[in-house]
Amino acid sequence: MIDKNSPLPIYSQIEEYIKERIEKGELKPGDVLPPEREYAEQFDVSRMTIRQAINNLVNDGLIYRKKGSGTFIAEKKFEQPLQGLTSFTEDMKGRGLTPSSKLLSFELIPASANIAAVLHISEYTPVYEIKRIRMADNTPMALETCYISANLIKGLTEEIINQSLYQYIEEKLQLEIGEATQVIESALANDLEVELLKINDGDPILLIERCTYLKNGTPFEIVRSSYRADRYKFTSKLKR
Known part of the structure; x- marks a missing residue:
């Protein structure tokens, strides 16, 4: 050989x-x-x-x-193209995997100054705070915290967020999702991420913060996620 x-x-x-x-x-x-x-x-x-x-x-x-x-x-890494805006649920289904979530908390809280500034709302305006573990075929993939403008995306329940949030927004609320901005950086897993993502102390993770906008330019969602770096990689296609 x-x-x-x-x-x-x-x-x-x-x-x-x-x-x-x-x-x-x-x-x-x-x-x-x-x-x-x-x-x-x-x-x-x-x-x-x-x-x-x-x-x-x-x-x-x-x-x-x-x-x-x-x-x-190693387990084969999931490739996530950086082009196109899809939800975690849509992305996993597109790969033939079964998406699921373990809800850690679901609360209505007053927006902090930082959250309010990004969502273009007043400080203390109500926002949904959603913390969950995102899984594919029952394997933990990411620890996610979402902040969603409650006055814009109305009527959220645990049942809705356990299915597909984007589907609810587009089909039930008849709002068009437009685009998102996203920042990705690397870090070492903290104690909570080690425990919930079932990884080893000091393992690398991918920190991703995304702000999602409706088609009219109104921001409605901030998502902060810690992805397992041993199971996920991001790809992009660049043209000159």
């Missing part, structure tokens, strides 16, 4: 070999990767060459190391 006379570096060939086994399902998420020594003997190469291949696969997110336990095959 390894051609030592090929212009392609040996570590790259070993990378491709392991990738192929993952793609074919011979190595499944959660499986332990054979130790470096075993690969070194199999391919008759140095352990440093194997380590280079393994490091590249770790950097690509295909495998991960767990201190004291070994190297494991």
